[in-house]
Amino acid sequence: MVEAVPPLPQEWDGPAFPKDEAPRRFLLGGLGSLFIQMAERSFCLSIKEVMIMQKQMKAEEAVQKIQSGDTLMVGGFGLVGAPLTLIDELTRHDAGGLTVISNNLGEPGRGLGILLRQGKVKRAIGSYFTSNREVGDFYHQGKLEIQLLPQGTMSESIRAGGAGIGGYYTKTSAGTELAKGKEVREINGELYVLELPLKANVALVKAAKADTLGNLVYYKTARNFNPLMAAAADFVIAEADEIVEAGELSPEEIVTPHLFVDAIVESRLILSKEGVVSK
Amino acid sequence: MTRDSQMMIAKRAAAELQPHSVVNLGIGIPTLVAKYVESDLVYFHTENGMLGVQELRNEAEFDPSLVNAGKLPISEGIGASYFDSAESFGMIRGGHVDVAVLGALQVDEQGFIANWAIPGKNIMGVGGAMDLLSGAGKVIVTTNHTAKNGDPKIVHTCSYPITSLRKVDMIITELAVFTFEAGKLVLKELMPGVNLAEVREKTEAAFEISEQITAVR
Numbered sequence: 108m109v110e111a112v113p114p115l116p117q118e119w120d121g122p123a124f125p126k127d128e129a130p131r132r133f134l135l136g137g138l139g140s141l142f143i144q145m146a147e148r149s150f151c152l153s154i155k156e157v158m159i160m161q162k163q164m165k166a167e168e169a170v171q172k173i174q175s176g177d178t179l180m181v182g183g184f185g186l187v188g189a190p191l192t193l194i195d196e197l198t199r200h201d202a203g204g205l206t207v208i209s210n211n212l213g214e215p216g217r218g219l220g221i222l223l224r225q226g227k228v229k230r231a232i233g234s235y236f237t238s239n240r241e242v243g244d245f246y247h248q249g250k251l252e253i254q255l256l257p258q259g260t261m262s263e264s265i266r267a268g269g270a271g272i273g274g275y276y277t278k279t280s281a282g283t284e285l286a287k288g289k290e291v292r293e294i295n296g297e298l299y300v301l302e303l304p305l306k307a308n309v310a311l312v313k314a315a316k317a318d319t320l321g322n323l324v325y326y327k328t329a330r331n332f333n334p335l336m337a338a339a340a341d342f343v344i345a346e347a348d349e350i351v352e353a354g355e356l357s358p359e360e361i362v363t364p365h366l367f368v369d370a371i372v373e374s375r376l377i378l379s380k381e382g383v384v385s386k
Numbered sequence: 387m388t389r390d391s392q393m394m395i396a397k398r399a400a401a402e403l404q405p406h407s408v409v410n411l412g413i414g415i416p417t418l419v420a421k422y423v424e425s426d427l428v429y430f431h432t433e434n435g436m437l438g439v440q441e442l443r444n445e446a447e448f449d450p451s452l453v454n455a456g457k458l459p460i461s462e463g464i465g466a467s468y469f470d471s472a473e474s475f476g477m478i479r480g481g482h483v484d485v486a487v488l489g490a491l492q493v494d495e496q497g498f499i500a501n502w503a504i505p506g507k508n509i510m511g512v513g514g515a516m517d518l519l520s521g522a523g524k525v526i527v528t529t530n531h532t533a534k535n536g537d538p539k540i541v542h543t544c545s546y547p548i549t550s551l552r553k554v555d556m557i558i559t560e561l562a563v564f565t566f567e568a569g570k571l572v573l574k575e576l577m578p579g580v581n582l583a584e585v586r587e588k589t590e591a592a593f594e595i596s597e598q599i600t601a602v603r
Contacts, residue, residue, distance in 0.1 A: 261471075335472050362470075379450060
């Protein structure tokens, strides 16, 4: 409603359109800044309000951020906690040669398994690909590179990537085939393996609820890798079953604070008792 | 491997779990252990992010977003909590999980375990196996005594790739219970109706026989 114009916040008192728009343009990209200008001119919205609106978008808009050759992180333990709507959207998005960091690579022809069949995945980094036998077939035909990591190492490397840690030593895998080629160091009489951080261009995560700022809460064991991945990518797209107004989530219950999240999409596909269904 | 012998193994493993302990159960026979734990004070951890796992009691409780590491449906016990994968594995590696009950492809007479890869086949999954070995307080192996083709699984030296430099503490099969004492494999108990000759025949590893050998109750 145009009549209910909110007063401009204190910091924007004075010039209605601050002169220093350049930095904001840089932050939000060309389209974003055009949108801000249009919104500010037509509705007199404050920059904060525009940025909130900016995060909520359609799945097809959000996945435009993904380009050929990108590294993606995709949350989920099997289908539990997987961003099913965004994965579905990705199957229609024209980007290939992807490196996918995800615990599994879906199931044959389901979830990330569809992307594999489409030949869009160049490299997979995960802990357990046994649930999709096609991963082995693609690997043998030379169509897929694989990097297998212990699940604890994979999750800690993602955490390190998001927390600005350059690497860490873990006992896990020391003395095994998975430690081949990695630096090993003795600490307090035990062998540890150097592991490096994992980062991505884009992360696709699944939350139960998001607020319009991008704060996220999760549901039961659907949390798994999602909060870690939300911290470890340049651009983070969160899909949520429900999107509520900022202020509706209790600050105590928020697991992923909004500063990690760039885009919010409402789920179209969900995991139900009957399997994956449209919401 | 009959269902009965799996149950027997699970029941014996359950007797090892002390009240107030935190226990991680692997996939297969280990998952069955929860059915035989009598104390309400044993807390089950699952590496995909939950402490306080409870068996699914009825169909109505089924929630597709609540699963264990084997992706089987579970339910929430009193005092349960959820956490992300990094925190979950921090609990494991950091020594906060008291007992891990795991399956095995092979265990050797020194206590090394192989339970993640078969030579010559694609190595496509490791999951949490290596992390559990590196950090759990006590590792109990529950397994059938021999492979499907009759090959011994308790061997001199693992021919399959080992999972960790850390050694296991106990082996429970449908025939016997072994522990490691001063680095040596020791036969402690025989399952009902099993004689020593059968255990010797089906075990490749050298083992000592405990002076207090007993029958499993």
